[in-house]
Amino acid sequence: MMSETEETYEAPASANPFDESDEAVEESVETVQPEIATPASPASTKNPFESDEVEDDTSRNPFEDDVNTHESERNKEDYKCVSLDAPAMGLTKAQNGDWDLEWEHVSAAVKKNFSSISVVAPELISSMMSKHVVYTVKTEPQKYVVRRRYNDFAWLRDTLAATYEGLFIPSIPATTIFSSKTTLTGGSKTDVNGDFVKNRMLQLHLFVQQLANIPFLRTDPSLHSFLSVQNEKEFKQLTESPLNVANGGGTDNYSNVGLSMWLKLVDNTQTNPEVANRLVGDFKRQLDILGSTLNQVDAECRAAGKKAVASASAFSSLVDQVAHWGAVEADLIDPNRNEYVDPSGKAKKAHLDALTAGHQHWAQSIALIPKVMARLLLSNVQFQLVQVARFKEHLQIRDALVKELERAEREKAKAAEDKQRSLSPSQANKRQSMTLMFQKGPGELEDILNKKTEQVAQLQGRVDRLTKGLTFCEIHRFNKDRLNSIATMLGTLTATHLQMAQSTTNKWMEVAAQVGVEVGLYSETVATIVSSAALDEELAFNATEGSA
Numbered sequence: 001m002m003s004e005t006e007e008t009y010e011a012p013a014s015a016n017p018f019d020e021s022d023e024a025v026e027e028s029v030e031t032v033q034p035e036i037a038t039p040a041s042p043a044s045t046k047n048p049f050e051s052d053e054v055e056d057d058t059s060r061n062p063f064e065d066d067v068n069t070h071e072s073e074r075n076k077e078d079y080k081c082v083s084l085d086a087p088a089m090g091l092t093k094a095q096n097g098d099w100d101l102e103w104e105h106v107s108a109a110v111k112k113n114f115s116s117i118s119v120v121a122p123e124l125i126s127s128m129m130s131k132h133v134v135y136t137v138k139t140e141p142q143k144y145v146v147r148r149r150y151n152d153f154a155w156l157r158d159t160l161a162a163t164y165e166g167l168f169i170p171s172i173p174a175t176t177i178f179s180s181k182t183t184l185t186g187g188s189k190t191d192v193n194g195d196f197v198k199n200r201m202l203q204l205h206l207f208v209q210q211l212a213n214i215p216f217l218r219t220d221p222s223l224h225s226f227l228s229v230q231n232e233k234e235f236k237q238l239t240e241s242p243l244n245v246a247n248g249g250g251t252d253n254y255s256n257v258g259l260s261m262w263l264k265l266v267d268n269t270q271t272n273p274e275v276a277n278r279l280v281g282d283f284k285r286q287l288d289i290l291g292s293t294l295n296q297v298d299a300e301c302r303a304a305g306k307k308a309v310a311s312a313s314a315f316s317s318l319v320d321q322v323a324h325w326g327a328v329e330a331d332l333i334d335p336n337r338n339e340y341v342d343p344s345g346k347a348k349k350a351h352l353d354a355l356t357a358g359h360q361h362w363a364q365s366i367a368l369i370p371k372v373m374a375r376l377l378l379s380n381v382q383f384q385l386v387q388v389a390r391f392k393e394h395l396q397i398r399d400a401l402v403k404e405l406e407r408a409e410r411e412k413a414k415a416a417e418d419k420q421r422s423l424s425p426s427q428a429n430k431r432q433s434m435t436l437m438f439q440k441g442p443g444e445l446e447d448i449l450n451k452k453t454e455q456v457a458q459l460q461g462r463v464d465r466l467t468k469g470l471t472f473c474e475i476h477r478f479n480k481d482r483l484n485s486i487a488t489m490l491g492t493l494t495a496t497h498l499q500m501a502q503s504t505t506n507k508w509m510e511v512a513a514q515v516g517v518e519v520g521l522y523s524e525t526v527a528t529i530v531s532s533a534a535l536d537e538e539l540a541f542n543a544t545e546g547s548a
Contacts, residue, residue, distance in 0.1 A: 166469030171390035326352035412452035
């Protein structure tokens with residue numbers, strides 16, 4: 001029997017695809033280990049994102065010239081900067097030390113490796129044992145073309161998040177729940193033409209686009225493998241390989257320069273801890289507000305989608321009635337059935353046929369509205385929602401580390417106190433010291449203190465890195481990524497509606513020309529009618545406001 005993976009669930013049939021009454025069905029997803037990371041293929045010693053025109057030189061760091069050039073042009077103190085509007089927030093900020101300049105500096109160092117990544121062409125793969133959807137991932141200018149399934153994207157996301165501590169890695173689409181409630185016009189998880197797959201594809205596309213915009217990731221071996229390795233068995237082996245942390249996530253032949261630059265940049269950033277905590281706390285509040293608002297937009301989008309489906313159905317019935325009208329006119333000019341035959345009957349029939357054709361095309365456009373809403377509006381809103389949720393998790397990781405650090409500091413203080421008591425000549429502590437030494441020797445107490453000291457230092461370093469990353473650029477970048485997503489939503493919706501409007505215009509012009517109707521003769525009349533309708537609405541609104 002065929003076993004199904006994460007894309008196999010078939011949505012139950014429903015008369016109304018917006019009906020939310022069907023129960024959510026838990027999605028079966030292959031477990032992705034968050035701590036796994038993969039080095040690049042040993043054979044791939046070339047700078048992974050270098051275009052074919054650039055000479056392959058594995059004997060040097062691919063960023064060496066660029067980095068050294070920039071370092072010679074700026075004082076190392078410039079790295080001791082941070083943050084979002086530092087003067088206003090009271091954070092330390094050196095000359096030229098704002099995040100936009102630092103970001104440009106890093107981008108310049110990796111400029112020659114910039115890639116444009118896209119996710120397209122979902123395809124269903126079926127076998128005796130499984131069924132799943134794969135997506136084509138294209139990378140320019142390297143001309144990489146690979147096929148990846150959902151779990152491969154999940155592996156990439158988790159690998160990058162485990163490697164780049166303090167760097168916010170965007171989220172992929174949610175995986176836990178699937179039902180017809182997650183779409184507007186239905187479609188199963190294996191229907192490559194349905195809303196679910198198209199929605200997921202767009203969100204995965206937005207995900208990799210955001211990765212491509214992070215300069216620190218452009219030399220990452222795991223990202224390179226994800227984009228370039230075509231052989232499925234080889235890629236699976238790479239995903240199961242441990243991360244070479246000692247070499248910055250790279251192989252023996254290739255070093256991850258982007259990771260080194262990120263760590264250097266963050267470690268040399270200075271923050272005011274008190275102000276940084278206030279900033280992070282305030283941004284948590286903003287995320288709560290934003291999440292609540294996006295959930296409302298999501299709900300209204302679904303409600304509007306239901307109405308759009310009902311509207312399309314009603315308009316389809318109207319088209320049927322117009323077509324029936326034309327059929328009646330045809331019957332009235334049939335000489336075998338009527339004593340009187342209207343001389344203009346054939347012309348009326350032709351005009352009604354043209355009217356029916358125009359309305360049929362119009363109905364098709366209206367029927368597309370739910371799909372447009374699902375694939376361009378709802379999918380973008382959902383992507384924003386998962387990013388907000390992921391950033392909250394990013395902040396929660398920091399909060400958990402802070403609590404762990406506080407606990408470790410208490411344990412360190414206790415270990416130091418125990419050691420001091422064991423060495424104290426005080427008579428009051430003598431009995432307690434002897435008891436302690438009886439349980440643990442002086443050497444053991446020293447080891448405990450050293451371990452606690454090391455643990456505190458490690459936790460403090462992680463907390464500092466996360467805090468510095470947030471205040472240096474990650475909160476700012478998160479919002480800029482959201483702006484880019486909103487711009488994408490606006491652009492795609494505008495282009496879609498313009499194309500639909502142009503197609504509808506062309507069809508009406510075509511059917512009018514077929515029966516010799518001069519559309520231009522009616523432009524003034526239409527303008528008067530539309531203007532009057534708008535004026536009536538304005539007067540009614542003003543009257544209502546006045547009475548209030």
